Amino acid sequence: MTQETFPDAMKIFQDPAKQVSAHYMVASADGYIGQFVREKDVAWHAGNKDYNNRSIGIEHEGWVDDPKWFTDEMYASSAALTAAVCDRYGIPKNRDHIIGHVEVPGTDHTDPGPLWDWDRYMRLVNGGSRVHRRA
Template identity: 35%
Template sequence: MRGNGTGCRSEQKISSPNQDERPEGETISVVVVHGITLPPGQFGGPWIRQLFTNTLDCAAHPFFESIRHLRVSAHALIRRGGEVEHYVPPHRRAWHAGISEFRGRSACNDFSVGIELEGTDDLPYTPEQYRSLAGLVMELMVRYPAITEDRVVGHSAVAPQRKTDPGPAFDWGRFYRELAKLRGDAP
C-alpha cells in the first residue's frame, strides 16, 4: 500500500511480528475497518505501535496489564492526522479480526485486510483519516479486485457479539464520498 497520489499522506513502515502466511490460494476480498486507542480514549503516543510490535510497557498505564497477553496486529494504522503506519504487508495475514465471520465464512483474517483508525466509537474521526482510509482502500481495490465497496466493513460487522468498532461515530457516508472522489465519480 502506497500513497494515494495526492502527496498528502505521510507513511511509515514498521514490521509487526504478529503475522503469518495466508492459507494457500486464498483470495483477499474484504477490508475490515477498526477503531483503537491506547490507553482507551487517549490519542497519540507510542502505545498502539508497541502493542502491534509486542513491546508494550505494561507498567506505563494500569489498563495495559489487562492486555499484556495480546498478540495482535493490523495491516495499517491511520493516526488522527491521517498519517499511515504499515505493520503487515497486505499479501500476508495480520491478526486483527479474531473470532469472526463474513457472509458465512469464518476466520476473516485469512481473506481480509485490517485497517485500524486511531479513534473511539463515540468521537468523530478526522477528515484526514477519511481521506487516508479512502486512499488505502482504493489501492487495495485496484490490487485485489475481489474487494468491492460492499466488502469494506467494520469490525462490528464480522464480530458483532464481541466488537463495536469503528462505532457509531464512524461516518460511512463520508467514507464512501471520499472513495467516490478518488474514483472520479463524485459530483
C-alpha cells in the same frame, strides 16, 4: 478504532504476546498511515480467524465514542488506502466488501462505532483519492 493513541497501539501491535495486529493504522491528526504487517501475510485484527485470513486490516487511531478523532485527514487518507487496496486486488468498492470490525461475524469488536460516517467514507473511497505516507 484502536481505543488507543497511535503510539500506544503501535506498541501493542509490535508486542507478539498481545496476539493482535493490523496491516495498517491511520493517524487521526494528519492521516499518516503506518504499515505493520505485509498485505500477503495474515494480521490478527478482525476477531475472526476466517476474516483475518482473507482481509486487509485497517485500524484507526482513537476511540469509537469520541468523534473528535474522526478528522478530515483520517477519512481522506484511510479512504485512499482502502481504494488502493481494492484496486490492487479487484475488490468491489461497496459496503458488502468494505466492512467495519463490528460487522465481522462472531467478533466482540465495536469499531469503528456508530459515529463513523460510512456514507462519507464510501464517497471518498469511490472518489479515487491518493494515498499519502510519511517516509
